Amino acid sequence: AQSVTQLDSQVPVFEEAPVELRCNYSSSVSVYLFWYVQYPNQGLQLLLKYLSGSTLVKGINGFEAEFNKSQTSFHLRKPSVHISDTAEYFCAVSEIGRGSTLGRLYFGRGTQLTVWP
Amino acid sequence: ETGVTQTPRHLVMGMTNKKSLKCEQHLGHNAMYWYKQSAKKPLELMFVYSLEERVENNSVPSRFSPECPNSSHLFLHLHTLQPEDSALYLCASSQGTVAGTLTDTQYFGPGTRLTVL
Numbered sequence: 001a002q003s004v005t006q007l008d009s010q011v012p013v014f015e016e017a018p019v020e021l022r023c024n025y026s027s028s029v030s031v032y033l034f035w036y037v038q039y040p041n042q043g044l045q046l047l048l049k050y051l052s053g054s055t056l057v058k059g060i061n062g063f064e065a066e067f068n069k070s071q072t073s074f075h076l077r078k079p080s081v082h083i084s085d086t087a088e089y090f091c092a093v094s095e096i097g098r099g100s101t102l103g104r105l106y107f108g109r110g111t112q113l114t115v116w117p
Numbered sequence: 118e119t120g121v122t123q124t125p126r127h128l129v130m131g132m133t134n135k136k137s138l139k140c141e142q143h144l145g146h147n148a149m150y151w152y153k154q155s156a157k158k159p160l161e162l163m164f165v166y167s168l169e170e171r172v173e174n175n176s177v178p179s180r181f182s183p184e185c186p187n188s189s190h191l192f193l194h195l196h197t198l199q200p201e202d203s204a205l206y207l208c209a210s211s212q213g214t215v216a217g218t219l220t221d222t223q224y225f226g227p228g229t230r231l232t233v234l
Contacts (some may be wrong), residue, residue, distance in 0.1 A: 004159070036225075041227065042227050042228075043121065043123075043207055043209075043225030043226045043227045043228055044207065044209075044223075044225040045225070046222050046223075046224075090160070104162065104165075104173075105160075105162070105223065106159070107159040107160040108159060109157065109158065109159050110159075
C-alpha cells in the first residue's frame with residue numbers, strides 16, 4: 001500500500017530563516033505529488049503540485065518543492081519564512097493508473113510549521 | 118461565495134443522537150469527497166462521489182451514511198456515533214469525470230469539528 005512519511009511533526013523556525021519540510025513516499029509506480037497547507041480553523045489549500053516535467057515546482061506564497069524520483073522524495077522549501085506561514089503542511093501522493101479510484105490521495109501525518117518573531 | 122462551504126462548523130452530539138453534516142460546492146465540480154481528520158493520524162478518505170454516484174466507500178462503519186442529491190451538495194448523516202468518531206470532517210470537491218483523472222486538484226472546505234460525548 002502507498003505510504004507517505006513526513007519526517008518532522010513539528011518545525012520551529014525564526015522569521016526570515018529558510019525552511020525545508022520533508023516528505024518521502026513509497027511507491028513502485030509513477031506518482032503525482034501535492035503539498036497542501038492548513039491554517040488554523042480552515043480547510044486544506046493547495047500549495048503546489050507535481051504532475052510531470054520539471055522536477056522543481058513553484059507554488060503560492062513563495063514555496064517550492066523538488067521531486068527526486070531516485071530518493072522518492074518531495075521536499076518543500078521556502079528561502080525566507082514569515083510569521084503568516086505558521087500552519088500545518090500536508091504532503092499527498094496519488095498513484096498514476098492505479099485502479100479506478102477517482103482522485104485517490106494518500107496523505108502524510110502533517111508537519112506543524114511555527115514561525116517565531 | 119467561497120468555493121466549498123460546510124455547516125455546521127462545530128457540532129457536539131451524544132451517542133444516541135442523529136445529526137447531519139452538509140457540504141456545498143460552488144465551483145461547478147463533478148466529484149465530491151468526505152475525509153476524516155483525527156489528531157496524530159493522516160487524513161482518511163471516507164467516501165467519493167462522482168456525478169452523484171458513490172464510487173468509493175472506504176470501509177467506513179454504517180453509522181456514517183453519505184448522501185449526494187446533486188453535484189453541488191453532499192451530506193454525511195450520523196447516527197449512534199462513538200467517542201472515537203470525534204474528529205474534523207472535511208469535504209472536498211474536484212472537477213472529476215466519470216473516467217476519473219488523478220491530476221484533479223481537490224478543493225477543501227473548512228471542516229466540521231465533531232465531538233461525540
